[in-house]
Amino acid sequence: MRAVVQGISPVDYKRHALHDLQRDWPETNCYVDLWIEVLSALGHDPVAGLGFTVRQDFQGDQFTFFKFPAADLEALYGAEVLELSIFDDVIGHIEAQVARGRLPMIELDGYYLPDTKGLSYRAEHTKTTVGVNIIDRAAGRLEYFHNAGYFALEGEDFDGLFRRLDSQRDVPDALFPYTEFVKFGPLQRPADLVASAVKLLQRHLARRPAANPIRAYKAAFETHAARLVAAPPAFFHKYTFNV
Incomplete structure (x- = not known):
């Protein structure tokens, strides 16, 4: 599958020093922490x-x-950070940008993000921004930047994030998530x-x-x-x- 940021894996990802767990305040907010990791990985x-x-x-x-x-x-x-209009299949919009080497940053439900275990995962519905690096619709798998790290999820978590569960289908008042995408230039x-x-x-x-x-x-x-x-x-x- 196409990856926007090449050469990284959730298995051995090394977070930036600003997010060292020995620091008194290893995280700030989801958006700033996300950008710290994306920039570092690039x-x-x-x-x-x-x-x-x-x-x-x-x-x-x-x-x-x-x-x-x-x-x-x-x-x-x-x-360059630009807003991405979501008006059809959310996964399809994300796939289109990833295929072009652009990083979608999308507000998703922390209830289905396993890296938030102990906070919102399977406990509370909260919105949070993730950066989608790899998306595989057929396998139901996502690799993504979130907070102070790089993670993967699949199965029911994938389906829940993108409203593919039976309980989520045909909800008339469901809103599309706010989404941006990032076009990257050369290093200075x-x-x-x-x-x-x-x-x-x-x-x-x-x-x-x-x-x-x-x-x-x-x-x-x-x-x-x-x-x-x-x-x-x-x-x-x-x-x-x-x-």
């Missing part, structure tokens, strides 16, 4: 693209859900990458928050803590992930 240095994080702010009820800006990805890595020389990264960092620093976002969060935390105490235990995970 031979890019994802650290060069993290200048945007200095703009994170507290938004009153949560911190900014920060993401690699599309313009930064294109400037640093030649990666290391010296050019550093210069581009510094230029982008300077731009982001000029737009950083005027006040300390940690202090803003501190001022709101008493209210948040009261909500956490009153809520069911499962709410704690949602809070820590989203806030």
